Amino acid sequence: MDTRISEIADGIYRLSTFVAGIAPPVGFTFNSFLVLGDEPLLFHTGLRKMFGSNRDTLSRLVAPERLRWIGFGHYEADECGAMNEWLAVAPDAQVAHGQTGVMVSLNDMADRAPRVLKDGEVIDLGGKRVRYIDTPHTPHGWDAGVMMEETTGTLLCGDLFTLLCGDLFTQLGDGPALITGDIVSPAAAAEDLFGYSALNPTMGTTLRRLSELSPGRLALMHGPSFEGDGGAALQALADEYDRRAGLHRAGVIERPEFA
Template sequence: MYNIYEDLHQFSSYVPPIDLTFHQYLLLADEPVLFHTGSVQQTESLLPLLKEVLGSNILKYIFISHFESDECGGLSLILKHFPDAKPVCSEITARQLSGFGITNNIIIKKPGEKLISNDYELEFISYPSEMHLWEGLLVMENKRGIFFSSDLVFRFGNANGAVIEGDWQKEIENITPQQVPDPQQKEKLQNTLKKLSPKFVATGHGACLKL
């Protein structure tokens, strides 16, 4: 558990057989937001740490970039402990969650829409997530300049609490066909990201970037 940037807290687990680190984040703002849940096993480890950081604060939202086990596998477990928290996701992800019986309090967001509280502004960006190119969402927190990259900025290795110097334009150029298989959607996403000027990238896997 790391206070990784301003009031952003990172929770991480490293899996040696695949040399990959999985991150979840809590923005400890006036209306706290959890970004991803991890798998069920990761969520079991996350929960006591999450409660410790939250203290008397109440978890308000759970952001899910796309439907995959490390993004939302532990969502049902999180909701058992925080039943009033509201998942935030794309329409396609909401439909997928409904197949697992998660239907209550879901907030559906479209690209270009925002979620605004007294001290943050989350702006949603279309994310054609691999491999089926289902429309997921990426998030830019505009007041702090934090970009939540999900699987888009990706590095292997043990990266618990790791922050490295980054080059935003180079990261955009390095988006691979494996990450976004359709060339037109890849180019569209890259053009959208070029308009952003984040100060910090909170990655789903690997070291975070200070820009």
């Protein structure tokens, strides 16, 4: 298993593992993001079975035991499957997540007590600052949230943009680490294929709230990260999901069926 490193912003590194057997023939990428600072943060732990590859790759940038914070978009195997493996190798590390995620999953599943983050709360990493933002049910988890690294303007999207920003802006295949241009059309195509999002009445509002942050980079859970007008991309994504929600209410769209 090969995990590759790319610096997508100053002091923010994408650790990307390509799996050819998912969504063949193009394959699928799983990304974690290391935010360096006095107190380094890992956003996405990766799948438990990917831990060895991710740990060895991360060690080329920083000693794993120096990790201080572990964050992710929501409770799901690719987002936090290796959470306890990272806690074991980093004795001072603490999982940080929103109140819902901590209450319904992490208080029980994390080997050390997690830190509860309020909506809008900031963690100062020393040289970097990450702000936690609740995004419930967007794209598909009750406990969903994102983190904005404020010194570089990088939005750590989780599955919000995986096919949409993490899982919302997920792009298929083994492409470049950082792209510009249209990311909404590929996200819509991925939504057509997987039907991964939980369409809900507040999805457009949630995405437009994020657009007001005007991120210059979107760090996506699956596929390449995006550099450009992140606010405009989020607005366009909100419009696309509002359109889909209207079609669903009208009974025009059916969810995809998997063989």
